[in-house]
Amino acid sequence: MCPVDDASNGVDGHAHTNGHTNGTTNGANAAPETNGFVAVETKQNPHIQTSNPYQPVGDFLSNISRFKIIESTLREGEQFANAYFSTEVKIQIAKALDDFGVDYIELTSPCASEQSRLDCEAICKLGLKAKILTHVRCTMEDARVAVETGVDGVDVVIGTSSYLREHSHGKDMTYIKNAAIEVIKFVKSKGLEIRFSSEDSFRSDLVDLLTLYSAVDKVGVHRVGIADTVGCATPRQVYDLVRTLRGVVSCDIETHFHNDTGCAIANAYVALEAGATHIDTSVIGIGERNGITPLGGLMARMIVADREYVTKKYNLKKLKEIEDLVADNVEINIPFNNYITGFSAFTHKAGIHAKAILNNPSTYEIINPADFGMTRYVHFASRLTGWNAIKSRVEQLGLEMTDAQIKVCTTKIKAMADVRPIAIDDADSIIRTFHGNLHRKEDVPLLPGMTEEEKKLFEMKQAELSGEREKRSLDEAADAQAEVPSGKKTKTGVAA
Numbered sequence: 267m268c269p270v271d272d273a274s275n276g277v278d279g280h281a282h283t284n285g286h287t288n289g290t291t292n293g294a295n296a297a298p299e300t301n302g303f304v305a306v307e308t309k310q311n312p313h314i315q316t317s318n319p320y321q322p323v324g325d326f327l328s329n330i331s332r333f334k335i336i337e338s339t340l341r342e343g344e345q346f347a348n349a350y351f352s353t354e355v356k357i358q359i360a361k362a363l364d365d366f367g368v369d370y371i372e373l374t375s376p377c378a379s380e381q382s383r384l385d386c387e388a389i390c391k392l393g394l395k396a397k398i399l400t401h402v403r404c405t406m407e408d409a410r411v412a413v414e415t416g417v418d419g420v421d422v423v424i425g426t427s428s429y430l431r432e433h434s435h436g437k438d439m440t441y442i443k444n445a446a447i448e449v450i451k452f453v454k455s456k457g458l459e460i461r462f463s464s465e466d467s468f469r470s471d472l473v474d475l476l477t478l479y480s481a482v483d484k485v486g487v488h489r490v491g492i493a494d495t496v497g498c499a500t501p502r503q504v505y506d507l508v509r510t511l512r513g514v515v516s517c518d519i520e521t522h523f524h525n526d527t528g529c530a531i532a533n534a535y536v537a538l539e540a541g542a543t544h545i546d547t548s549v550i551g552i553g554e555r556n557g558i559t560p561l562g563g564l565m566a567r568m569i570v571a572d573r574e575y576v577t578k579k580y581n582l583k584k585l586k587e588i589e590d591l592v593a594d595n596v597e598i599n600i601p602f603n604n605y606i607t608g609f610s611a612f613t614h615k616a617g618i619h620a621k622a623i624l625n626n627p628s629t630y631e632i633i634n635p636a637d638f639g640m641t642r643y644v645h646f647a648s649r650l651t652g653w654n655a656i657k658s659r660v661e662q663l664g665l666e667m668t669d670a671q672i673k674v675c676t677t678k679i680k681a682m683a684d685v686r687p688i689a690i691d692d693a694d695s696i697i698r699t700f701h702g703n704l705h706r707k708e709d710v711p712l713l714p715g716m717t718e719e720e721k722k723l724f725e726m727k728q729a730e731l732s733g734e735r736e737k738r739s740l741d742e743a744a745d746a747q748a749e750v751p752s753g754k755k756t757k758t759g760v761a762a
């Protein structure tokens with residue numbers, strides 16, 4: 267049997283409910299009463315850190331503190347299986363991303379369809395602060411259409427791995443180099459930004475790649491792009507390739523990481539450490555297959571690395587709104603474990619965690635939810651709960667109890683939660699009734715809705731827990747007894 271005391275219990279301290287919206291788009295930041303967790307006030311000012319021993323060591327290559335975002339929800343994201351964005355929705359998303367503060371917004375090729383071209387023109391006319399890019403194949407035909415849309419820049423792409431050269435477009439490296447140079451010169455002649463990217467860079471021949479990038483750098487391309495198109499790259503491979511490329515070209519370096527093997531955020535981070543300047547993202551990471559580096563996930567990673575840069579540059583409190591907007595439109599739920607906005611991202615359950623979090627959130631949080639307009643919760647209605655979490659709830663309910671009484675009340679909640687999952691209302695009802703019983707001549711049942719079998723089990727668990735408790739902390743039990751109004755005793759001999 268687990269003791270009630272937080273300090274001696276490896277896991278206790280949470281508050282679960284039947285009402286939380288696990289896996290829905292609005293679960294995370296809903297009011298505590300509807301999602302079943304208790305928002306907590308913490309004793310100390312959270313997240314004050316005078317120094318961070320884990321801060322990245324600054325070096326001349328690293329762009330951790332000056333990266334730029336190329337937001338591609340309206341290009342890569344449109345390639346997500348469920349995506350269909352009407353013109354109005356595209357405009358809404360573009361405005362939201364602009365409010366958030368992304369540096370660039372990348373749009374689907376105007377050559378994809380007539381409506382795509384019209385939408386691209388419409389977004390260019392919005393007068394957003396973010397620069398507008400469109401993403402086209404590396405051909406003069408596409409480039410000619412792209413430069414007429416009103417974009418600030420054109421992103422061109424062509425596959426360079428043998429897979430894509432042989433089985434997709436069928437062109438060799440010499441052809442690719444000449445096509446790239448022609449397109450780059452043309453787009454530059456129109457006064458627009460131009461980025462040249464290879465596709466499937468990590469399965470391309472290194473010498474081929476560096477020769478190509480060096481050639482386009484010489485004709486004045488603004489950025490070269492590296493793309494992990496199939497999501498195969500490891501952080502170490504990314505670091506090596508970007509670092510090597512950094513020594514070969516003088517232009518900016520953009521990177522694009524698919525998430526097939528779960529490395530998209532880590533790869534973005536090491537790319538910046540190795541000297542990349544721009545990271546491609548999409549909201550919730552939507553894109554081909556399981557998508558790319560998510561905007562929110564990148565923010566989570568980067569705020570830990572350089573809080574000042576990230577909080578000053580980006581309007582982080584808009585993140586949840588943008589994610590909900592995109593999730594609704596592509597008809598998906600925000601995953602429970604989503605960075606920052608997942609419903610359990612700032613929910614603390616184990617008793618030891620809850621206790622420490624109530625004292626100082628930095629104990630078990632590396633990100634301050636308030637930076638993103640989010641709220642932390644302590645999960646208190648379960649068998650793992652601890653008396654500190656219950657105490658916090660007692661205070662929220664405006665009830666007065668001594669610590670010793672709260673510890674006994676915690677025993678009862680744990681006993682009930684050992685019988686069946688309990689909801690926040692159940693835990694509240696136990697707390698309220700327990701509190702009321704302290705001042706009544708006759709006890710009323712702690713949880714009126716219990717079946718006979720549940721009652722029997724509850725009594726049993728309670729006896730076990732109380733027995734264990736008595737064994738471990740006789741003094742505390744005696745204190746509790748002393749604080750109960752005179753003449754009141756429970757079946758277990760512990761004040762109730």
Ligand SMILES: N[C@@H](CCCC[NH3+])C(=O)O
Pocket residue numbers: 342421423463464465466491492493494495496520521522524546
């Ligand atoms: N979605 C393509 C485009 C790459 C362009 C990089 N910004 C890929 O993953 O290869």
Ligand SMILES: [Zn+2]
Pocket residue numbers: 342495522524553554558
């Ligand atoms: Zn991609």
